[in-house]
Amino acid sequence: xxxxxxIRLAEKQGETTxxxxxxxxxxxxxxxxxxxxxxxxxRQHKPYDKRRNGKxxxxxxxxxxxxxxxxxxxxxxxxxGDWEFDxxxxxxxxxxxxxxxxxxxxxxxxxxxxxxxxxxxTKEIVRLLTPYKHLVHTMxxxxxxxxxxxxxxxxxxxxxxxxxxxxxSWERGLNENTNGLLRQYFPKCTNLRKMDYxxxxxxxxxxxxxxxxxxxxxxxxxxxxNSLMATGVA
Numbered sequence: 001x002x003x004x005x006x007i008r009l010a011e012k013q014g015e016t017t018x019x020x021x022x023x024x025x026x027x028x029x030x031x032x033x034x035x036x037x038x039x040x041x042x043r044q045h046k047p048y049d050k051r052r053n054g055k056x057x058x059x060x061x062x063x064x065x066x067x068x069x070x071x072x073x074x075x076x077x078x079x080x081g082d083w084e085f086d087x088x089x090x091x092x093x094x095x096x097x098x099x100x101x102x103x104x105x106x107x108x109x110x111x112x113x114x115x116x117x118x119x120x121x122t123k124e125i126v127r128l129l130t131p132y133k134h135l136v137h138t139m140x141x142x143x144x145x146x147x148x149x150x151x152x153x154x155x156x157x158x159x160x161x162x163x164x165x166x167x168x169s170w171e172r173g174l175n176e177n178t179n180g181l182l183r184q185y186f187p188k189c190t191n192l193r194k195m196d197y198x199x200x201x202x203x204x205x206x207x208x209x210x211x212x213x214x215x216x217x218x219x220x221x222x223x224x225x226n227s228l229m230a231t232g233v234a
Contacts, residue, residue, distance in 0.1 A: 061143060061145070061147065061148050061150070061163065062148070063150075063151060064143075064150070064163050065160070065161065065162050065163065066162065066163055066165065067140060067162045067163060067164050067165060067171055068165075069162065070138060070140065070160075070162045071138070074103065074137075074138055074140075077103050077104045078104070079104065079137070080102060080104050080105055080135050080223075080224070080227040081102070081135045081136055081137035081138070081159075082102065082103045082104070082137055082138045082139075082140075083100050083101065083102050083103070083129070083136060083138070083139045083140070084100070084101050084103060084139075084140050084141070084172045084174055084175035085098070085099070085100055085125065085139055085140065085141035085142075085147065085172075085175065086099050086141065086142060086172065086175045086176070086179055087099065087116055087121065087144065087146055088179050088182055088183070088186065089116065089192075090186075090190055090191055090192030090193065090195075091188060091189050091190055091191050091192075092191075093116070094191040094192055094193045094194075095112065095113065095114055095115075095191065095192025095193035095194075095195065096112075096113050096115075096116040096121075096146075096192060097110055097111065097112060097113075097182065097186065097192060097200065098110070098111035098112070098113060098121055098124045098125060098128070099175060099178060099179055099182065100125065100128055100129065101174050101175050101178045102135075102220075102224065103174055104223075105215070105220050105223035105224050105227065106174065106178075106212055106214075106215060106220040106223075107208055107220040107221065107223065107224040108178055108204060108207050108208055108220065109128040109129065109132075109204065110128075110182065110200055110201075110203065110204040111124035111125070111127065111128050111200075112124075112192065112195060112197050112200050114193055116144075116146050117146065118145060118146050118147070118148040118149045119149065120146075121146040121147065121149075122149040122152055122153055125153055126152075126153060126156050126157065129157055130156075130157070132224075132228075133157055133158065134231055134233060135227060135228070135231065136157045136158075136159040137159055137160070138159060138160045138161075138162060139153065139154070139157070139159055139160070139161045139162070140161075140162045140163070140164060140171070140172060141161070141162075141163060141164070141172075142163070142164055142169070142172065143163055143164070143166050147161075147163070150163075178207070181207055182203065182207070185203045185206075186203070205221075207220070208220045208221040208224070209221050
């Protein structure tokens with residue numbers, strides 16, 4: 001097997017075709033039995049993908065809880081404390097914004113991370129929401145790997161974490177709309193690693209102090225402050 005060659009067994013009269021997957025299964029079985037067929041492969045370590053019950057586990061977030069299990073009260077927007085999460089990526093993946101939006105008040109929190117890793121995003125979410133911990137009931141995110149540590153976030157904030165269905169961005173419509181507003185200040189050509197965090201904070205404040213027609217021209221800032229005072233927390 002030469003590197004880069006496209007191996008294909010053409011079906012000919014009197015011959016039997018064999019799929020490439022069957023060949024790999026034979027090679028790995030040979031290796032487990034002490035054989036050396038695997039040494040002829042370009043990738044001489046693990047198989048390309050592990051499978052369970054015939055289904056690929058690549059890219060799957062462990063212990064993921066789908067949005068279909070989320071309480072119906074979240075859709076009604078009758079309480080403060082249900083948040084949507086997402087990330088906004090800088091030009092050429094240079095840095096990222098972590099965006100959190102509360103569904104009823106539209107109050108927005110924005111963090112800045114140098115790399116969109118699960119560890120960095122987890123720490124930033126916890127940092128941003130800790131002051132509002134008593135007003136965090138549920139959290140809903142997309143299926144990005146940066147949310148792989150969702151169980152850590154849920155434990156630290158004592159709230160439930162859910163995932164929208166893949167390719168169903170409208171299930172986090174408020175968050176998507178908020179990201180669009182942020183792009184007015186941070187276009188796709190922006191290198192977020194060079195961004196001053198103070199500018200991010202100022203932009204977040206502008207969004208939260210903007211009167212919204214859907215809120216009866218109240219501001220997200222005022223509504224969140226009222227919610228905080230109602231719970232006795234400054």
